Amino acid sequence: MILKKKYLNKKDNKIAITIKNLTITYKTIKKFSIKKNLLRFKKSKLDTFTAIDDVSYDVEAGKIIGIIGKNGSGKSTLLRAIAGIFSPDSGIIDLHDNTVSLLSIGVGFQRKLTGIENIYLNGLLLGFTESEIKEKMNDIIEFADIGDFIYKPVQTYSSGMYSKLAFAITSILETDIILIDEVLSVGDAEFQKKSYDRMKELITAEHRTVLIVSHNASTIKELCDEVIWLHDGKIKEIGEPGAVMDNYLKFMGRK
Amino acid sequence: MIRFFINIKKYYKYALYQAKAELKAEVANSYLNWIWWILDPLFFMIIYSFVVQVVFGNSQKYFPVFVFTALTCWDFFNRMISGSVKLVVNNRTVVTKVYIPKYILLLSKSFTYLFKYFISFVLLLILMLFFKVPFTWSMLWAIPITFVLYVVSFGIASILMHFGVYVDDLANVTNIVLRFLFYLSGIFYDIKSRLESKKFCGLNLSYVLLRYNPIANIIYEMRVTLLDGGTPSIKWLVAWFIMGIILTIIGVNTIHEYENSYAKVI
Numbered sequence: 368m369i370l371k372k373k374y375l376n377k378k379d380n381k382i383a384i385t386i387k388n389l390t391i392t393y394k395t396i397k398k399f400s401i402k403k404n405l406l407r408f409k410k411s412k413l414d415t416f417t418a419i420d421d422v423s424y425d426v427e428a429g430k431i432i433g434i435i436g437k438n439g440s441g442k443s444t445l446l447r448a449i450a451g452i453f454s455p456d457s458g459i460i461d462l463h464d465n466t467v468s469l470l471s472i473g474v475g476f477q478r479k480l481t482g483i484e485n486i487y488l489n490g491l492l493l494g495f496t497e498s499e500i501k502e503k504m505n506d507i508i509e510f511a512d513i514g515d516f517i518y519k520p521v522q523t524y525s526s527g528m529y530s531k532l533a534f535a536i537t538s539i540l541e542t543d544i545i546l547i548d549e550v551l552s553v554g555d556a557e558f559q560k561k562s563y564d565r566m567k568e569l570i571t572a573e574h575r576t577v578l579i580v581s582h583n584a585s586t587i588k589e590l591c592d593e594v595i596w597l598h599d600g601k602i603k604e605i606g607e608p609g610a611v612m613d614n615y616l617k618f619m620g621r622k
Numbered sequence: 623m624i625r626f627f628i629n630i631k632k633y634y635k636y637a638l639y640q641a642k643a644e645l646k647a648e649v650a651n652s653y654l655n656w657i658w659w660i661l662d663p664l665f666f667m668i669i670y671s672f673v674v675q676v677v678f679g680n681s682q683k684y685f686p687v688f689v690f691t692a693l694t695c696w697d698f699f700n701r702m703i704s705g706s707v708k709l710v711v712n713n714r715t716v717v718t719k720v721y722i723p724k725y726i727l728l729l730s731k732s733f734t735y736l737f738k739y740f741i742s743f744v745l746l747l748i749l750m751l752f753f754k755v756p757f758t759w760s761m762l763w764a765i766p767i768t769f770v771l772y773v774v775s776f777g778i779a780s781i782l783m784h785f786g787v788y789v790d791d792l793a794n795v796t797n798i799v800l801r802f803l804f805y806l807s808g809i810f811y812d813i814k815s816r817l818e819s820k821k822f823c824g825l826n827l828s829y830v831l832l833r834y835n836p837i838a839n840i841i842y843e844m845r846v847t848l849l850d851g852g853t854p855s856i857k858w859l860v861a862w863f864i865m866g867i868i869l870t871i872i873g874v875n876t877i878h879e880y881e882n883s884y885a886k887v888i
Contacts, residue, residue, distance in 0.1 A: 394886075450721065493720070
């Protein structure tokens with residue numbers, strides 16, 4: 368918390384995302400079937416699991432924030448909550464009217480529809496108009512670089528193509544806030560380089576805020592302005608990418 | 623409810639595009655393509671006509687048209703109900719990746735069903751010509767009746783959609799209920815003339831079955847207007863319309879309240 372304050376005082380920038388006392392829990396047995404309930408009168412016990420535990424943080428507009436932490440530390444949950452996919456159990460997430468898109472492995476594609484149709488659907492969901500999407504269609508197709516597959520149903524794609532198209536959509540149809548969950552490491556070497564460059568391009572855009580979840584130390588060090596280290600749903604450390612990353616790696620290696 | 627309309631305005635383009643793309647995909651992935659949309663109801667009409675006219679010896683006037691009218695309405699209702707239960711789970715890829723008001727999924731689905739309904743309806747009109755059913759002005763009643771059918775189906779479907787997320791085997795239950803309803807709704811017989819004199823617990827059975835079951839009521843009114851050139855019971859149509867609105871409000875409010883935890887469950 369002390370670290371956070373220090374960073375806030377440093378620059379008087381506009382805040383893009385406000386996270387306040389955010390807590391998110393999962394109830395592991397929430398689904399039930401009528402059959403099971405009829406056969407077993409005992410009420411099934413609900414196990415709750417706290418994925419995010421009282422996290423507060425403000426993201427300044429135009430910054431690139433890296434999020435690190437071991438598996439299950441709540442990184443993806445945090446991104447999904449910011450994307451509005453589910454609401455916090457308590458606490459506040461305020462996006463200050465910014466548009467947001469989440470990029471993660473296996474993006475929201477409809478498997479039976481073609482790449483083109485999925486571009487439209489994703490664009491419409493992100494709040495773009497049909498003409499805006501049409502305008503950028505060629506850029507997306509070109510960037511995705513998957514050839515004629517763009518006219519074929521998404522279910523015929525390889526997992527690499529899947530991610531390439533997804534990244535192309537999110538990076539060309541630019542929203543104010545971009546959330547990236549562990550995707551920079553997919554695609555072939557050429558595409559990795561391209562998406563990495565594109566990421567850098569997005570960084571230079573002044574008002575674009577980016578949150579990246581990654582396990583890749585060099586990506587984090589090179590791209591991010593600041594790193595959040597999540598551990599068991601809590602913020603363990605915030606600060607300079609180099610320092611936090613070193614501490615994190617030391618911590619992970621020690622175990 | 624205001625939020626409902628704002629969202630509809632914001633997302634209807636998405637819903638429409640999604641529906642179009644889905645219909646297109648359906649066509650592209652089958653051998654006989656769109657012909658299935660016509661063959662499907664047509665064959666069921668032939669089957670029921672055979673069973674009822676030949677096996678049971680019923681001599682209802684314009685029987686094929688009589689059955690086809692009911693099947694047109696029933697198919698829409700049936701698709702809406704059985705489609706809604708697994709809707710959120712089936713759209714897992716979208717639901718877990720981006721925020722979308724969940725009833726937009728239902729809205730989009732309903733557009734595809736509505737499209738099939740209209741194809742079926744055009745077919746019905748052709749059948750009416752073929753069997754020389756007289757065309758009258760009261761056929762225009764089909765429009766408000768269709769509207770009531772849509773609202774009632776949407777209301778029930780939106781509620782089922784919510785519970786379908788949490789209850790794993792709800793689909794089994796709805797299947798049984800739908801089968802039951804299918805036989806009770808007078809799709810291949812006339813409830814009124816068949817059960818006119820039957821009493822059940824002191825109640826007039828035909829009246830109960832016909833009026834308290836929305837789909838039977840709608841099918842009955844549709845036949846009255848299309849086949850007999852009569853006027854439907856406006857009282858019951860309005861009653862079911864209001865009921866549909868109430869169900870929709872309940873469904874939409876429930877979805878608003880819980881939709882953000884759907885992604886955690888599926």
